[in-house]
Amino acid sequence: MIVKTEIPRQPEPIHAPDWSAVRRDFPALAVEVYGKPLAYLDNAATAHKPQSVIDAIVRHYTESNANIHRGSHYLSQKATDEYENARKTVAQFIGASDREIIFTRGATESVNLAAATFGRRFLDTGDEIVVSEMEHHSNIVPWQMLCKEKGAKLRIIPVSDSGELITDNLEAFLGNRTKLVALTHVSNSLGTINPVREIVAAARERGIATLLDGAQAVPHLPVNIRELGCDFYAFSGHKLYAPSGIGVLFVSKRLIDELPPYQTGGGMIRRVTLERSTFDDAPGRFEAGTPNIEGAIGLAAAIEYVQFIGISHIAAREQELLGYANKKLADVPGLKIYGEATEKASVISFTLGDIHPHDVGSFLDREGVAARAGHHCNQPLWSRFGVPATTRASMAFYNTESEIDALVEGLQAAVSFFS
Amino acid sequence: MYVKALFYRESTAKLPKKRTTERKTSSNRLCKKVLQHNNAMAAMDKLQQLYQQVILDHNKNPRNFGKLESATFSADGVNPLCGDQIHVDLTIESGVISDIKFSGAGCAISKSSASIMTTMLKGKTPEEAEHLFEEFHELVTHDGDEPVDEEVMGKLAVFSGVREFPSRVKCASLAWHTLRAALRGQREASTEDKVN
Numbered sequence: 379m380i381v382k383t384e385i386p387r388q389p390e391p392i393h394a395p396d397w398s399a400v401r402r403d404f405p406a407l408a409v410e411v412y413g414k415p416l417a418y419l420d421n422a423a424t425a426h427k428p429q430s431v432i433d434a435i436v437r438h439y440t441e442s443n444a445n446i447h448r449g450s451h452y453l454s455q456k457a458t459d460e461y462e463n464a465r466k467t468v469a470q471f472i473g474a475s476d477r478e479i480i481f482t483r484g485a486t487e488s489v490n491l492a493a494a495t496f497g498r499r500f501l502d503t504g505d506e507i508v509v510s511e512m513e514h515h516s517n518i519v520p521w522q523m524l525c526k527e528k529g530a531k532l533r534i535i536p537v538s539d540s541g542e543l544i545t546d547n548l549e550a551f552l553g554n555r556t557k558l559v560a561l562t563h564v565s566n567s568l569g570t571i572n573p574v575r576e577i578v579a580a581a582r583e584r585g586i587a588t589l590l591d592g593a594q595a596v597p598h599l600p601v602n603i604r605e606l607g608c609d610f611y612a613f614s615g616h617k618l619y620a621p622s623g624i625g626v627l628f629v630s631k632r633l634i635d636e637l638p639p640y641q642t643g644g645g646m647i648r649r650v651t652l653e654r655s656t657f658d659d660a661p662g663r664f665e666a667g668t669p670n671i672e673g674a675i676g677l678a679a680a681i682e683y684v685q686f687i688g689i690s691h692i693a694a695r696e697q698e699l700l701g702y703a704n705k706k707l708a709d710v711p712g713l714k715i716y717g718e719a720t721e722k723a724s725v726i727s728f729t730l731g732d733i734h735p736h737d738v739g740s741f742l743d744r745e746g747v748a749a750r751a752g753h754h755c756n757q758p759l760w761s762r763f764g765v766p767a768t769t770r771a772s773m774a775f776y777n778t779e780s781e782i783d784a785l786v787e788g789l790q791a792a793v794s795f796f797s
Numbered sequence: 798m799y800v801k802a803l804f805y806r807e808s809t810a811k812l813p814k815k816r817t818t819e820r821k822t823s824s825n826r827l828c829k830k831v832l833q834h835n836n837a838m839a840a841m842d843k844l845q846q847l848y849q850q851v852i853l854d855h856n857k858n859p860r861n862f863g864k865l866e867s868a869t870f871s872a873d874g875v876n877p878l879c880g881d882q883i884h885v886d887l888t889i890e891s892g893v894i895s896d897i898k899f900s901g902a903g904c905a906i907s908k909s910s911a912s913i914m915t916t917m918l919k920g921k922t923p924e925e926a927e928h929l930f931e932e933f934h935e936l937v938t939h940d941g942d943e944p945v946d947e948e949v950m951g952k953l954a955v956f957s958g959v960r961e962f963p964s965r966v967k968c969a970s971l972a973w974h975t976l977r978a979a980l981r982g983q984r985e986a987s988t989e990d991k992v993n
Contacts, residue, residue: 412836412839412840413832413835413836413839413840414836414840733905734903734904734905735879735904736879736881736903736904736906736907736965736968737848737904737905737906739964740844740847740962740964740965741844743962743964744840744841744843744844745840751879752878752879752880753879753880757880760880766879766880766881766882766902767879767880767881795844795848796853796905
């Protein structure tokens with residue numbers, strides 16, 4: 379295998395696939411739960427893996443397992459090529475260059491990497507970082523810790539009743555002490571697709587750096603980094619039909635060489651003496667130790683799969699499912715949906731009268747429906763809405779209308795049991 | 798090029814081969830359907846066992862609900878998995894629990910567990926209360942079908958259905974974790990705390 383030069387962005391297929399055939403590519407969807415077919419509606423937590431991803435991992439271990447970047451032997455070179463080609467596959471998928479792609483453990487580590495390096499280099503006492511009320515804990519806590527350490531201030535963009543960012547007075551958040559705006563692209567609980575392009579543009583105009591948490595965006599809508607214009611973009615592999623333990627941090631060219639190393643050790647150095655060390659160029663500088671090689675290869679296979687279907691076909695199919703679910707859920711007595719943004723991904727959080735989400739969850743579970751009950755790592759958001767927890771159903775392109783029917787049946791069973 | 802998607806393969810595969818497999822398995826399918834039906838009935842039974850009448854009653858009308866102004870021991874408990882929070886107040890006089898109340902929000906299992914717990918502890922020493930927690934934890938986590946010793950467990954026996962729902966064990970034990978923290982003079986408890 380040869381290291382590919384830049385991979386061109388894959389063209390979108392013209393036609394949507396046969397969705398029932400697509401479903402058969404995911405072996406785990408055939409699992410039975412308590413004698414009922416599994417209805418997997420927890421895709422915002424993690425997605426299932428197509429056979430091609432599973433095969434790619436098996437192939438890696440059967441045909442090209444070796445450590446990368448240091449071997450003088452055939453297998454090591456092969457593994458290195460596969461790993462670096464995976465980086466290029468990721469780069470073309472989001473419209474970046476491969477020098478801007480850092481492999482991490484997941485979106486959480488990506489944000490932590492950004493906080494650790496950007497914070498150490500650019501943040502001073504009295505500076506400000508802006509996040510929003512709808513952030514996942516992984517895009518709040520790292521900034522809280524950083525602000526505490528540096529004596530900086532964390533400012534919060536509020537959320538409206540319909541679950542959208544209130545950006546009327548955005549300028550007030552973009553002051554001359556603001557160093558970074560860190561926002562989620564798509565809300566993991568509300569499904570809201572935020573107007574990140576406009577917000578990033580406003581921040582850029584004022585020389586403020588931007589980070590987008592794309593964990594819930596990349597699997598569900600076309601993402602082009604150049605169009606977004608952000609400095610950091612974080613996402614996980616496992617929500618994108620790839621294995622867990624692999625994620626991506628995109629860092630823009632203008633910033634990546636300015637950042638100090640993150641973790642240090644092997645694989646990221648140029649020269650080490652007992653007195654001092656010099657470091658490799660980006661992105662290798664940010665990938666100390668043996669990385670998750672199979673993860674990167676699995677992620678590339680997942681991206682190839684997604685592009686084979688076409689991300690805009692995926693987005694359209696998921697909008698269809700979202701519309702169907704909204705219609706069906708409207709008939710369930712006492713059901714209240716949180717998050718009614720006009721631009722919304724296929725995630726629905728709701729409460730069911732005064733039945734606690736955990737009790738709802740057990741009824742759904744016994745119907746074979748996998749949904750999520752709890753705070754979904756959004757505690758500040760739920761205290762804003764005055765509910766401790768919700769039930770969340772999140773759909774992927776491989777879900778079906780009949781799975782949504784099973785969800786509704788489970789909800790109705792819970793309603794009649796507790797009434 | 799490595800074939801990226803099976804659906805591509807399937808859509809170009811020859812159809813007759815598929816039809817024969819279908820015919821062969823039609824009787825299997827019937828058996829499977831019967832099995833599915835039986836399993837579905839069993840699933841409903843498990844839910845009935847989990848949500849026994851006593852539990853539903855305590856959920857709707859929790860006993861000893863509220864704050865205890867004269868409390869000598871208090872603690873807050875949290876289930877980090879779902880964010881449920883509970884507060885337990887109690888007084889100890891002459892070495893025994895003389896009064897106990899709880900407040901907070903939670904699911905039917907956690908609320909009824911807290912309610913039933915408060916009805917059982919008055920007149921018990923802290924050691925007896927802690928011992929009861931261990932017994933209770935054993936009850937809701939124990940593997941196997943042995944009948945519950947109702948003499949020891951008393952009203953707590955209604956929680957034996959929880960063992961079929963591992964994801965609900967923490968709901969059932971939140972109040973007890975909080976009680977134990979209060980008895981030990983700790984302000985906070987988590988369902989992630991070790992029991993033994």
